[in-house]
Amino acid sequence: MLKVSSLEKRFGGLTALKDVHFSVTQGQIKAVIGPNGAGKTTLFNLIAGTLRPTAGDIRLDGEAIAGLPSSRIGMAGIARTFQQPQVFTSLTILENAMLGGHRYHRGDFLSCGLGLRHTRREEEKLRERAEKWLEFAGIGDIAHRNASELPLGQQRYVEIARAMATGSKLILMDEPAAGLDDTETRELGDMVRAISESGTTVLLIDHHMDFVMSLADEVLVLNFGERLAEGTPHEIQNSQVVIDAYLGTDDDA
Amino acid sequence: MSVVATLNKNPVRRNTAQVGLFLIAMLLVPVVFGTGYYLNMMIFIAILALPALGLSLLSGLAGQLAISHGAFFAIGAYGSAILSARAGLSPVLSTLLAQILVAVIAAGIGAVVLRLRSHYLAIATLSFAIIVELVIEEWRGMTGGMQGMLGIPPMGLFGYEASSDVQFYYVYWPITALMLLFALNLASSRIGRALRAIREGEPIVSSLGIHTAGYKTGIYVVSSVFAGIGGALYAHFVGFVTPATGSIMFAIEIIMVLALGGFDRLWGALIGVALITLLNEYALGFADYKKIILGVTLIAVMLVFPRGLLPGLIDLARHRRIARAA
Structure with a gap:
């Protein structure tokens, strides 16, 4: 459903991403991993339209979306x-979720x-839709609280x-497990699986290796802005190039 | 309690109930206190509340500061004055037609200027205000230049023109109350929610598939039309307009009104206008010190209630209640 080909992003003289290509199939959970500075968040910003690619093509179900406004x-x-949860702190939790359905x-x-x-x-429909997903995220009972009162984990929900x-x-999740403890990370993993089961495709970035490896159907590895490897978690864990790239550079594994 | 609960669930009904009660109270004022000079002041409060409500929608709700509300007040005033006094249209019609002019200009300005953020937006709208003031002063054939325009017909329809303060009072306060209701409904609707979110983080709102530029332009137009209607009501009440009507000083005074009453609550705009009008009136005796009294009051309010009087007092009441409960 998502197809990225020969994607490139340069910031002045610095090449953040070079010739990145991969695809995500419908209903999949795909993870992007790589050491800090590998270009993972840049990749997300290109897909989401926060940044414009220097070159390359991004297609969502065949529709070219590269370079469109977000x-x-x-x-x-x-x-x-x-990565840093971006909830609207002057709105209630319910209102935050209602903004999701706003565009309809x-x-x-x-x-x-x-x-x-x-x-x-319309407002009634919006509210019902928002309440349904707040229930899904396990925070339906605090829907009327102000979003600013929430701890980090719940802001993520x-x-x-x-x-x-x-x-x-397609939902892009940039380090959803960052700052969560083990229990919360496990809950989050269940939630991601439930998202995928609901038919939404997930593309996520994370540093927690066991989290990623237990969750993802496929893993894409970036290193210094280039595609290093792509495959099932099992393949990636046994890939010599990946092990070489990670040894001495990452302490999460 | 159940009535309150129902009203809270349906914001349109809640707003209607609040504004309805408020309007009834306002309409009873002349019945209780009789007629007198104070009515004149109350009419000015009804008029000036409109640009203040407009700016509150733009700044308080959407977080965009513009210094063009004086200019749109002037365009509304001159537009309606020219259409009624020179073209002979009925004041009601000219008031409405002038708003089309205001809306078109605001949409044009908004499309260009709202790409800018924070103080750049303020400077750009200030430049626009300066241009409007110059045009009004120089386009003598149409606007009367520095002398202004006299003989603007009073508000009315089919030969029924308001001729006394009490009549103006009963025409203008319902208009202001309806505009307040419109503003409150807008603020509690999906549009208000989107605007409050844009104030906090426009990029995130875009990422939800919401076309933020359209909302910003839209609220700028609505906000400017509030000022424009205020201008037209002003022209048809006092009967003359001059370049001082809706000057840049006026625009700044409107910002002061919100600083006093509170930016983030629409009712705060009303309180701010009432306060400034009263101060202007009763500080009149101190002629030379008037500006000082206004300034000192503003500073005092800002020190005690940085978010303005209304939000400050609400917070205070809440703390009291919590303190008592504890």
């Missing part, structure tokens, strides 16, 4: 969660200001609920 890519069906409704300035009935029906409420085909 709102267009969001509309095409890609949602994301961030059309109530304009005039009809919202006049409080016309159809905008109120808010982000997941919000991303799922967008109804996207």
